Amino acid sequence: MRLAILAIAVLASPGLQAWNCEHERRIETSLDLAGSESLMVRAAAGDLEIIGSSEGTVAEIEGRVCASKEEWAEQAAVDTRDGKKAEIVVELPDTEGNWSLLGGSYAYMDLRLTVPDNLPLEVRDSSGDIEIEGVGEVSVKDSSGDIEIEDSRGPVFVEDSSGDIEFTDIGGDVTVESDSSGDIDGRDIQGSVLVRHDSSGDIDFRDVSRDFTVERDSSGEISANRIGGDFVVERDGSGDINALNVKGEVSIPDDSS
Template sequence: MHKLRKRSLLLLAIAAALPVAAMAAPECKHSEPRQLAFNTAGVKAVTFDVRQNTLKLVGVAGSAGSLKGRACASAPELLKQLEISQERSGDTLIVHLRNTQDIKFSLFGTGSRYAYLDLAGSVPAGIPVRVDVGSGDLDATGLAALDARVGSGDVAARRIAGAVSATVGSGDVALSDVGSLNLPSLGSGDLKAQNIRGGAVIGSIGSGDVDLRGIGGAVKVGSIGSGDLDIDGARGGVSIGSVGSGDATVRNTIGNVSVASLSSGDIDVAGVKGNLSVGSRGSGNIDHSGVTGSVTVPRR
């Protein structure tokens, strides 16, 4: 199956990349302290412009928030280009983590140049947060809600009281204990989520992978390209619009499972307390077991 082949290739890639990963640890040859305090009285949302930087956020009681950490650079003259600033736009507070000269982080070569901010701080737990993550990293805990736009960076979030929305390019997102999930699109990146108290809505999966475990509501998916979707433990059924050359695996689900169309990919369904239906089928494979309701699968 496609999934086994992909996992084998992934293991080989990881083994080959180990020396590079060792080199990829963030450097901080020169540093300066950075900090910013902000008052969110009257603010209904906070936006963090993370870019290539690193940010760790924790939700706290009250209306005040702050950031503290360091500016890191390969040369001392680059430190002054790293700034933290804030501005108000209506009832939204916008916090910028900015490199005024847009120095690119480089790991290779003897003359590598880098400049980035490494910050940690707090934000009121009752205010929704939006983050724009380019190639940087975000770690978030205990927020009211989270809207993340992720390029090639990484996002990890846990104990989010409300909804999490994420648009992902080639980056990685890891979620745990969130109110609900909305994933408009995922390119070549990966998203893993567990303990989703509500439902999950996914627009499109390109060549990346989505792994969902422990979903309290229904899962609705628009399309899967060459990527993989793995669902374990949905309590409201699963509906998928189309599966291209990728794989869709659904296990231990309460409710009906439906796929409108399958092209050359694979569908694997097991342990479903409900019906299974597939509208149209190309050259792909369909495996099913432990379906308590009716099974409607077209022949090739």
């Protein structure tokens, strides 16, 4: 009997209920960014998709709210603030303390944005996957979930706690400030790549036009292929280091495999 109760508790946990959508609500709005110099997006639980557009100055906002209670779905909102430093902010009700053995309590919002591609973009996210395409300068700080950034002019800055990170067709420098867990993968980078601190997971970059540097890696394999500048690994804990077709110098710790 005790094992059965534990099994029910696991199945009803909020993390495993994230795909549920007992009460759904759609939100559609827009934000005029004429005169804005940057855009901050503060998302919450849920997936986030951002697509850059060269047409117009208006950000189109589409949200899909899912919640275990109808009132929570109604309370969810997207706040917008114009001005030089414009903001799009997701507001979700507090579900803490409402979980029960009979079912998980949850509220999340999947957000899709179409934004002008000429504005520097800053993203703050708590959980859920992030997909960004066709923008310029972008900075992302994320707690959990995969991150994909493609077809963007850059530069690109990412700070992540958990989840895979993928860069494709970036027109400027790429910096990964920190990544606690998950693989980091990149290809077609028209600039330099700097990974400051990676705790676990593989690192793999291909077709980088300038230098590729890893300052500190705790565990996982590091691979570099078709690097236009130097390939440097300053500190490495464990895992193989592979380098192919590097035009500049290759510098790795002496005790690396």
